[in-house]
Amino acid sequence: MKPKATLKQISKDLGISVSTVSKALSDSHEISEPTKIRVQEYAKLQNYKPNTMAKNLKNQRTNTIGVIIPNILNPFFAKVFSGIEKAANAKGYNVITYISNESHAKEKQAMDLLSNGTVDGFILSVAQETQSLHETQHFKDILREGMPIVMFDRTMEDVSCDKVIVDDFESSVEAVNHLMKLGCNKIALLSCIDNLSVGKHRALGYERALQDHKRSVEDYLVIKTDSEEDFDARLKKLLSSGEVDGILAVDEHASTMAMKVAIQKGIKIPEELCIIGFADGVWSRRLTPSLSTISQHGPEIGEEAAKLLIEKLERKQEIPTFKTTVVKTELRQRDSTRRV
Amino acid sequence: MKPKATLKQISKDLGISVSTVSKALSDSHEISEPTKIRVQEYAKLQNYKPNTMAKNLKNQRTNTIGVIIPNILNPFFAKVFSGIEKAANAKGYNVITYISNESHAKEKQAMDLLSNGTVDGFILSVAQETQSLHETQHFKDILREGMPIVMFDRTMEDVSCDKVIVDDFESSVEAVNHLMKLGCNKIALLSCIDNLSVGKHRALGYERALQDHKRSVEDYLVIKTDSEEDFDARLKKLLSSGEVDGILAVDEHASTMAMKVAIQKGIKIPEELCIIGFADGVWSRRLTPSLSTISQHGPEIGEEAAKLLIEKLERKQEIPTFKTTVVKTELRQRDSTRRV
DNA sequence: GTGAAAGCGCTAACAT
DNA sequence: ATGTTAGCGCTTTCAC
Numbered sequence: 181m182k183p184k185a186t187l188k189q190i191s192k193d194l195g196i197s198v199s200t201v202s203k204a205l206s207d208s209h210e211i212s213e214p215t216k217i218r219v220q221e222y223a224k225l226q227n228y229k230p231n232t233m234a235k236n237l238k239n240q241r242t243n244t245i246g247v248i249i250p251n252i253l254n255p256f257f258a259k260v261f262s263g264i265e266k267a268a269n270a271k272g273y274n275v276i277t278y279i280s281n282e283s284h285a286k287e288k289q290a291m292d293l294l295s296n297g298t299v300d301g302f303i304l305s306v307a308q309e310t311q312s313l314h315e316t317q318h319f320k321d322i323l324r325e326g327m328p329i330v331m332f333d334r335t336m337e338d339v340s341c342d343k344v345i346v347d348d349f350e351s352s353v354e355a356v357n358h359l360m361k362l363g364c365n366k367i368a369l370l371s372c373i374d375n376l377s378v379g380k381h382r383a384l385g386y387e388r389a390l391q392d393h394k395r396s397v398e399d400y401l402v403i404k405t406d407s408e409e410d411f412d413a414r415l416k417k418l419l420s421s422g423e424v425d426g427i428l429a430v431d432e433h434a435s436t437m438a439m440k441v442a443i444q445k446g447i448k449i450p451e452e453l454c455i456i457g458f459a460d461g462v463w464s465r466r467l468t469p470s471l472s473t474i475s476q477h478g479p480e481i482g483e484e485a486a487k488l489l490i491e492k493l494e495r496k497q498e499i500p501t502f503k504t505t506v507v508k509t510e511l512r513q514r515d516s517t518r519r520v
Numbered sequence: 521m522k523p524k525a526t527l528k529q530i531s532k533d534l535g536i537s538v539s540t541v542s543k544a545l546s547d548s549h550e551i552s553e554p555t556k557i558r559v560q561e562y563a564k565l566q567n568y569k570p571n572t573m574a575k576n577l578k579n580q581r582t583n584t585i586g587v588i589i590p591n592i593l594n595p596f597f598a599k600v601f602s603g604i605e606k607a608a609n610a611k612g613y614n615v616i617t618y619i620s621n622e623s624h625a626k627e628k629q630a631m632d633l634l635s636n637g638t639v640d641g642f643i644l645s646v647a648q649e650t651q652s653l654h655e656t657q658h659f660k661d662i663l664r665e666g667m668p669i670v671m672f673d674r675t676m677e678d679v680s681c682d683k684v685i686v687d688d689f690e691s692s693v694e695a696v697n698h699l700m701k702l703g704c705n706k707i708a709l710l711s712c713i714d715n716l717s718v719g720k721h722r723a724l725g726y727e728r729a730l731q732d733h734k735r736s737v738e739d740y741l742v743i744k745t746d747s748e749e750d751f752d753a754r755l756k757k758l759l760s761s762g763e764v765d766g767i768l769a770v771d772e773h774a775s776t777m778a779m780k781v782a783i784q785k786g787i788k789i790p791e792e793l794c795i796i797g798f799a800d801g802v803w804s805r806r807l808t809p810s811l812s813t814i815s816q817h818g819p820e821i822g823e824e825a826a827k828l829l830i831e832k833l834e835r836k837q838e839i840p841t842f843k844t845t846v847v848k849t850e851l852r853q854r855d856s857t858r859r860v
Numbered sequence: 861g862t863g864a865a866a867g868c869g870c871t872a873a874c875a876t
Numbered sequence: 877a878t879g880t881t882a883g884c885g886c887t888t889t890c891a892c
Contacts, residue, residue, distance in 0.1 A: 187887095188885075196863085197864075198855050198885090198886085199862080199864075199865090199888080200862055202885095202886070202887065203887090204861090204889085205887095210862080211861065212861055212862090215862085229635065230636060230885080231577070231580065231636060231884090231886070232638045233577040233638070233885080233887050234577050234868090234886040235572050235885080235886060235887080236573045236868095236871090237571070237573040237869065237886080238867085238868050238869085238886050238887055238888090239886090252598050252602050252605075253598050253600060253602060253801075255593065258592050258598055261592060262592055265619050269618070273553050274616050275616065275617055276584075276614050276615065276617075277600055278609070279606075290695075295569065296569040296571060297571040297869090298571075320747075369586075425883080431835060436806040439806075439808070440806065440808050444808065461593075461801075461803065462593075463801065463802075463803035463806060465802060466776040466779075467807065468809075472885070480534070525868060526870090528870095536878075536879085537880075538869090538880095539870095539871080539878080539879065539880075539881090540878055542870070542871065543877095543878090550877065550878080552877055553878080554879090555878085570869080571868090571869050574868070574869035574871090574884090575869080575870060577868090577869085577870080577884050577885065577886090578863095578869080578870050578871055578884055579870090580884070584890065632875065637885090802867090
């Protein structure tokens with residue numbers, strides 16, 4: 181294994197100075213054509229690649245973004261991640277990823293580890309535990325050090341930074357309106373994520389839509405919890421009652437179980453029961469009947485977040501202003517709401 | 521925003537030399553207790569964090585792993601990724617991720633970008649295009665530079681590096697044996713990934729299992745393609761014939777469609793048709809009936825890959841030996857194979 | 861047009 | 877026990 185090509189090595193081989201080599205390789209006008217060509221050709225021959233660490237150290241920036249995601253197995257986050265990765269790469273940034281697994285400690289640890297000059301800024305969705313505990317100190321610390329953060333989907337109100345969110349409230353309103361238009365009178369709300377900001381917003385949208393139509397929110401039609409076991413038991417009871425003809429499920433587990441239990445109980449979908457779920461993975465199409473969903477446009481959210489962060493990184497201004505971008509959702513009608 | 525704390529800054533503030541500060545912070549025995557304490561307390565006060573780039577430059581290693589994944593939306597890769605991330609973090613490594621999107625160009629570009637001292641080694645699953653074109657030069661180039669690579673799942677035979685694979689062949693054999701044990705006589709093979717190494721191995725396992733039982737491979741029972749449209753059309757025809765009572769589906773699309781088409785045609789699962797699919801996501805449990813799967817233990821594959829790479833990185837030996845680890849699969853029996 | 865030198869922040873061998 | 881120095885690989889200012 182021959183020694184790695186460096187400026188020093190090349191300069192020695194060619195009998196010229198390091199700075200000349202450096203300038204020649206960056207196509208500086210200070211260098212004569214013949215020298216440039218000679219250096220560039222030799223560099224290619226030696227398979228020279230400028231050392232990134234050295235450059236970063238010199239430039240005091242890494243062109244790297246730290247991404248912290250609660251759970252990559254969740255298709256929504258996987259989609260957002262792919263959007264971030266795509267947009268970042270397109271602008272010449274690398275992406276370092278940590279998975280918080282919904283743990284506050286891991287989230288904090290990741291930020292500590294990466295804020296040491298490893299990344300230029302963060303894109304993240306707040307861990308469940310962080311939201312429940314309402315911990316914001318680690319975010320504020322990083323921001324105070326002058327490192328920008330962009331939060332997406334799960335954000336914290338009292339942290340001042342750029343945010344990319346989905347209009348959860350409005351999406352629920354629309355979904356419920358749609359169900360009513362289909363003739364549903366007894367619309368249930370199913371939530372296993374009532375401990376998350378997004379879960380609460382979606383539930384509020386459900387209530388608002390009913391109120392808008394002068395209908396009351398019936399307790400027996402509402403399942404709000406953060407325990408899947410609790411949820412499953414209550415769902416079975418609810419669907420056994422026969423007193424439901426429409427469902428808005430605000431998370432994947434709720435959506436899935438609504439379909440499964442209904443099918444098992446022989447309830448005809450969509451004839452007797454229409455179901456709309458918040459969901460992003462391909463699996464909603466794979467179910468039979470396929471599930472109508474509110475899609476959150478994960479990739480766009482990721483791209484937007486990356487765009488916001490990179491803009492901030494590349495603008496040298498000292499007066500920070502914070503933007504919140506709302507990405508529209510889309511109701512994708514599939515077989516679980518198509519009345520024939 | 522006050523200037524970032526550095527060794528230099530601290531040494532100036534405290535009126536001692538940089539190296540004393542450095543040693544004090546790393547708890548060197550050369551430094552007196554009082555000084556250590558003074559330095560450490562001041563450093564904490566100033567929120568000092570050693571600059572990673574500088575350390576990396578000095579050490580000529582980054583404690584960072586480059587991960588290249590064909591598609592993060594595929595639950596199998598998402599699971600492997602989470603395994604890599606977990607194991608890497610546990611050993612103090614960061615993970616930089618690129619998504620090749622099955623493109624050879626992107627895969628190569630990622631390796632070029634990261635091999636410049638940004639990462640210490642790679643973990644990757646070969647892009648589909650790379651496999652079809654049988655391009656191996658970019659791998660060999662990196663390896664020749666002394667940077668280790670661990671390939672998982674989709675590997676290349678003639679690249680000498682560590683590998684973590686699943687015993688695709690044997691898994692298929694077992695699955696088919698299981699179907700035969702359930703009494704299936706007309707077992708179909710469904711594959712949409714016949715252009716991938718894993719797809720071919722799984723198909724071979726199917727054939728072997730039949731041969732082992734002195735049964736012939738019937739052409740009409742075999743759908744091997746790399747086009748989903750082609751697949752869907754042929755599948756519908758096959759299931760309409762009624763001449764199938766067992767299915768081995770070797771990829772997610774095939775598994776999904778087998779279930780969907782069968783349900784739509786009113787074929788009773790598992791009474792009239794048993795289905796086993798290669799699949800990893802939670803969605804197999806979400807289907808009704810739930811799908812029996814061959815699970816590939818994604819997280820374990822990822823952890824093993826990370827372990828292999830880190831071992832190589834931390835062993836200074838100059839004689840490279842290459843290991844191939846086979847991670848066992850597991851047949852998860854669910855409702856699509858349970859005869860009542 | 862080319863080169864010398866300083867410095868990014870850190871470590872470590874080598875003084876003192 | 878503390879300090880000096882050199883150097884990781886690169887960029888950039890300033891001389892020549």
